[in-house]
């Protein structure tokens with residue numbers, strides 16, 4: 548965490564919580580957080596598509612400071628693409644963010660860098676902020692290729708993305724071996740890759756872009772390990788999976804593990 552970049556804590560619900568459960572969870576989260584918490588960090592939830600309209604109605608109706616977004620989008624803007632959801636549809640639902648290139652999409656849906664790049668461009672066409680995920684699997688980590696692997700995914704995703712758009716993205720470094728496994732990367736592991744991603748942004752664009760981009764860590768983040776991660780200079784927040792389904796625990800994470808806001 549470095550002064551000048553507001554931290555972001557985003558909860559990726561994955562394929563959990565229906566729209567009624569979403570309403571209850573967002574209400575609990577809003578109740579658990581206060582203005583001081585929201586001044587200190589942006590807080591976002593990333594529910595399944597089917598929950599978004601309910602979350603929008605609640606956030607707008609109660610004027611909540613909770614941000615929200617989707618977990619994916621189509622690279623296309625409309626047409627005969629059965630099952631897909633466009634950036635325009637998400638923008639109409641008031642989404643701020645959209646997760647792109649999550650390792651579960653790369654692994655289970657064979658998304659490659661070219662498709663991820665198409666989705667980043669689509670998000671920008673509709674003024675959505677991509678939360679662009681990169682990160683290595685266990686074998687790559689064991690062979691010491693984790694920095695090169697994550698940097699290559701970043702380069703692939705940002706092809707043809709101009710500087711002013713690159714400056715507004717959020718990056719998430721998620722080592723695949725730490726996702727949902729309870730195996731958390733050490734704060735030094737997170738810093739090593741997040742720092743390298745920022746340096747590469749400075750080379751691809753310039754120092755201003757590199758300094759503007761928020762970089763999150765994701766992988767078994769909990770209220771008892773977030774503080775060490777947030778203490779790293781190039782880590783600006785967290786992308787939280789399992790622990791974001793429990794509003795009280797997620798609120799503690801949003802406070803970086805401190806007991807009161």
Ligand SMILES: O=C[C@H](O)COP(=O)(O)O
Pocket residue numbers: 559649721725726727728729765766767768786787788789790
């Ligand atoms: O998007 C979130 C990550 O995949 C982390 O998930 P996790 O916190 O359940 O390990």
